[in-house]
Amino acid sequence: MLQQLDYQIGNNYQAVKTKRVNVEITANSTTNNPRFYFPDIPELNNVQIVGIEAHMARPFGALFGDLHYNFVGNNFWTVPLIQFSYLNLVNIDNELVIQNYPCLQLFNPTFPNPNININSVQKSGKIVPIYTRLLLRQCYLYIATAIPSNTTATATFTFYHLGKK
Amino acid sequence: MKPIIRSYLIEINLGATVPGAGSQIFIQDYPTLRNIYLCGVMSYSSTTSAQSPNGRAVISAAGEVSISATFVDKYNQEIIHNYPLRDLDPYFTAGFYRDYKPFPLQLTKSYITINSTANLTANESVLLNILYYLEKDAATVRLSNR
Numbered sequence: 001m002l003q004q005l006d007y008q009i010g011n012n013y014q015a016v017k018t019k020r021v022n023v024e025i026t027a028n029s030t031t032n033n034p035r036f037y038f039p040d041i042p043e044l045n046n047v048q049i050v051g052i053e054a055h056m057a058r059p060f061g062a063l064f065g066d067l068h069y070n071f072v073g074n075n076f077w078t079v080p081l082i083q084f085s086y087l088n089l090v091n092i093d094n095e096l097v098i099q100n101y102p103c104l105q106l107f108n109p110t111f112p113n114p115n116i117n118i119n120s121v122q123k124s125g126k127i128v129p130i131y132t133r134l135l136l137r138q139c140y141l142y143i144a145t146a147i148p149s150n151t152t153a154t155a156t157f158t159f160y161h162l163g164k165k
Numbered sequence: 166m167k168p169i170i171r172s173y174l175i176e177i178n179l180g181a182t183v184p185g186a187g188s189q190i191f192i193q194d195y196p197t198l199r200n201i202y203l204c205g206v207m208s209y210s211s212t213t214s215a216q217s218p219n220g221r222a223v224i225s226a227a228g229e230v231s232i233s234a235t236f237v238d239k240y241n242q243e244i245i246h247n248y249p250l251r252d253l254d255p256y257f258t259a260g261f262y263r264d265y266k267p268f269p270l271q272l273t274k275s276y277i278t279i280n281s282t283a284n285l286t287a288n289e290s291v292l293l294n295i296l297y298y299l300e301k302d303a304a305t306v307r308l309s310n311r
Contacts, residue, residue: 083215100174102214108260124260131168131309
């Protein structure tokens with residue numbers, strides 16, 4: 001049946017709204033391979049998500065990424081923490097639809113190229129299109145390493161969606 | 166790029182000794198990925214993922230050049246044959262990922278080929294992000310396709 005569908009030509013959805021979502025990565029003591037769950041944001045539950053983008057403060061030794069400070073002046077997450085982080089998304093039917101998606105790919109860096117390199121950020125600018133309806137409180141970040149004691153970092157994403165319909 | 170409906174990260178470990186040039190490593194069975202339609206693949210190097218979810222080192226960007234991937238459908242046809250891993254890595258393709266016309270994947274007959282052992286190290290893992298649909302996703306796929 002799926003093979004009989006017209007071949008998709010691309011992601012032609014334009015987001016109606018965007019919403020920034022922060023996930024606090026904190027540990028009082030050394031923690032192996034922790035999970036950090038997303039906050040429950042009713043605005044994002046059961047709305048059609050059409051794209052997700054990650055931001056970070058400092059990629060690959062560059063001075064600045066695309067978003068440096070959070071509201072209380074602390075840095076957002078950087079390399080290498082984001083390189084150990086995987087995004088897991090659960091849809092409204094409680095299915096794990098996105099399993100261990102590398103978070104750095106949602107920042108979407110690209111190999112240095114003078115035509116697409118913006119202020120050494122090395123961000124391709126492409127938003128990864130994801131088409132799903134989420135149960136955000138079940139979604140989580142998995143960190144594939146031990147995080148040291150007294151870690152405080154903030155993972156931050158922008159969710160592109162079509163709003164409540 | 167087509168919207169991602171479902172994705173699943175799989176890991177192929179090179180083992181205690183890097184297999185010789187020309188070796189094929191078959192992909193293990195992932196029950197979640199039985200009876201699926203493959204519609205896209207991404208590969209990652211240690212630049213994107215420093216460590217696999219299982220805690221293993223990931224092949225380097227230089228090592229990606231040494232490996233290609235073959236994906237087989239349920240009729241044993243090699244639909245994607247010896248495609249370079251490097252070209253599946255969005256980091257090296259300006260942030261794009263490869264889309265394929267969906268076909269029913271037979272994962273356990275799909276494999277990677279070691280074309281050279283250059284820049285590969287024992288116990289490193291190849292990470293492939295499988296983008297897929299289930300049969301029940303047909304309506305969603307139709308909605309996402311406009």
